[in-house]
Amino acid sequence: MKEDFILPDIGEGIVECELVEWLVEEGDIVVEDQPVADVQTDKALVQIPAKHAGRVLKRYVEQGDIAKVHAPLFALEIEDESTPSQPEKKTEPKPENQGASPATASAKAGYEEDFILPDIGEGIVECELVEWLVEEGDTVTEDQPVADVQTDKALVQIPAKHAGRVVKRYVEQGEIARVHSPLFRLALSDYEDHTPTAPAVAQPKAPEAVTQTRQSISSTDENRRKVLATPAVRRIAREHEIELGKVPASGKNGRVLKEDMLRFMGELEDEPGSKRKPTETAKPKAATAHKGDVDIIPVKGMRAAMARQMTHSAQTIPHFTYSEEIDVTELTRLRRSLNQRLESQGVKLTVMSLFIKSLSVALKRHPIVNSHMSDAGDEIHQFADHNIGMAVDSPMGLLVPNIKGVQNLSLLELAEEIKRLTESGRSGRLSPDDLKGGTITVSNIGSIGGTVTTPIVNAPEVAIVGIGRLQRLPRPNKKDELEIRDIIQVSWSGDHRVLDGGTIARFCNDWKALLEQPNDMVLWMV
CATH class of the missing domain: 3.30.559.10 (Chloramphenicol acetyltransferase-like domain)
Known part of the structure; x- marks a missing residue:
């Protein structure tokens, strides 16, 4: 029996992680609880064990890519059931899609919808919008990443809930987005295609939809996910418009560490002809330092969490x-x-x-x-x-x-x-x-x-x-x-x-x- 391994919760408030290293290859036999992959969150390196014994059929996430919590990580053929007829019986009938497709089509067709920023961690009510991954007018697929937001604990990637066209972005880069408030407006694909009939909705099979979404995500983020680095390091690179591939890496498997990034930034500042241009988030960093200049350092991530904890302790x-x-x-x-x-x-x-x-x-x-x-x-x-x-x-x-x-x-x-x-x-x-x-x-x-x-x-x-x-x-x-x-x-x-x-x-x-x-x-x- 074929079964997708769903990446479980790996920490409070964590919705994504970087796949640092696969410990198994496609075709390998694994036993229950055998480590299959190392993933990196903003807090720790976590080893993912196999839930069942079986054979690895396909790895959905490549080394260096971002894996999302509650999304498929790899496909496993479970040892207990190996006959090909049983999976077909389970995967072919999709009562949810067939029964709900006409109602869903009619409900979605003919209108635009606001995307409401969901809960992204326990106790988190707001976050900073670090980077938009789509522009107004772009067409997005279901589950395609549309924005990176920074909480005090982690860098979180926000996926689209439905396929459609981005009509308007309500929050600009560098601004604060509030949980349960509109983030952007989307014209649903059903409305633009004018095909809300039941056969059109039920035509694509579920496995194909997952594959197509995965391909579109990997192609969208291909250039941003080549180099091994934590989301915190990637955020620093974005803020200062630094290509991670140019940073000399000292970590395991060519991983760019925070010290590597800071060291590289120091070298760039020493270069008189640096090509870096300041972005909105990096405006306080002037290209040439003059007497009296002030560097403004945003208080984010682990520093923000520590500041709040120490302030709470000192005040209470x-x-x-x-x-x-x-x-x-x-x-x-x-x-x-x-x-x-x-x-x-x-x-x-x-x-x-x-x-x-x-x-x-x-x-x-x-x-x-x-x-x-x-x-x-x-x-x-x-x-x-x-x-x-x-x-x-x-x-x-x-x-x-x-x-x-x-x-x-x-x-x-x-x-x-x-x-x-x-x-x-x-x-x-x-x-x-x-x-x-x-x-x-x-x-x-x-x-x-x-x-x-x-x-x-x-x-x-x-x-x-x-x-x-x-x-x-x-x-x-x-x-x-x-x-x-x-x-x-x-x-x-x-x-x-x-x-x-x-x-x-x-x-x-x-x-x-x-x-x-x-x-x-x-x-x-x-």
Whole structure:
């Protein structure tokens, strides 16, 4: 039995993705849950598994093209039923098309229709129209992409609901389009053809219609989809009128990364004869810089999402801060000793793994710190699992993936998970689950620089700690003799609706004792 594999939901608010790599060829046999393709969203690289076992008959989307959620990705001949007669019985009768065609034709014929911008993500009420893919007067087919719009989460492509001719565009490029409002006006094909009879409507078969639509889409976007790049990178290229094919790519399989684009733009600005001409969205970027010029940087995408989250946290959470100095001399010695023993296994413990594991041990004594405050502010949700988030500086901006169930992980397991999340974050491969469900956050700002910080609590969490850089400083020992010790400063921010100064002080004292006497940590890890 032949069946089309429909691309499922791969993340909240995501309606399309780029097909990075096919893991199977046409004609290959696959088993259930076998990975068949890698797709790239604006947030992560996602692996798509086969729903059933069978043989791959046809791949509908080529590598580098855009695949749409809830659209066919490939055709599969399922192993259970291989007789050719059964598919014919299922595909030939189309009661929906045959029964509804006269009514549909009569309903559609003879009028124009406004295209209403549909829901494009949970909680999204407006978006920016980045680019029109059709002009007024153009003829479009059903499901043909007509516009690219940018939300705070992703670049979304809007398809036509019906075939017809574009009469009027209500929103101009660069303007804000509102969900559930008219986007453009369409003269339906049934009206222009003057053939609203039942045979004319029922004549094309469903599989042929899908094939024709797919061909028209791929031919329309052929030049724009050659180079591997995320929608965010493509948006930058459009804004600055840069051909992606000219940008030197450093990513896997020739993928153009955001750093490649920014590096290339810098080189272009240095060229005196640059051919780039500013578009509406790139007007603030003058071709030749003069003293006093101002660059206007739109706040969009991940930066906009982070800005809203931090503004919400700062405005709704009554923050208080608490700082402490911690001597980690014994901790660094323990880490060196453990790494010498683990060297033969190819495993390396980082200081971050010891910070996070000791934090989890301290949370067992002070579970209130591992909490969320409800949106209404009338409930505290205290969690048994320690899902400890860590800030990662990624090409898409600041991300905070979290390590699930730290209290159940060994130091080696924790080190491996930290390594995975760090590498995935920097390469844009974090899954949506990696970013959800955090209960407390650690920001190791000291890996870049600085000693003291005032971090903003990541709502609905109630506490965050910033770790400063390690310093070699003189400190008195028990004999009042000066010694050079390894010192860090830690800076806490807390939600004063849930925590108070005494709670954070006691919690930090226990954490400090574990870091300064790391051998005692073993007693609590059993």
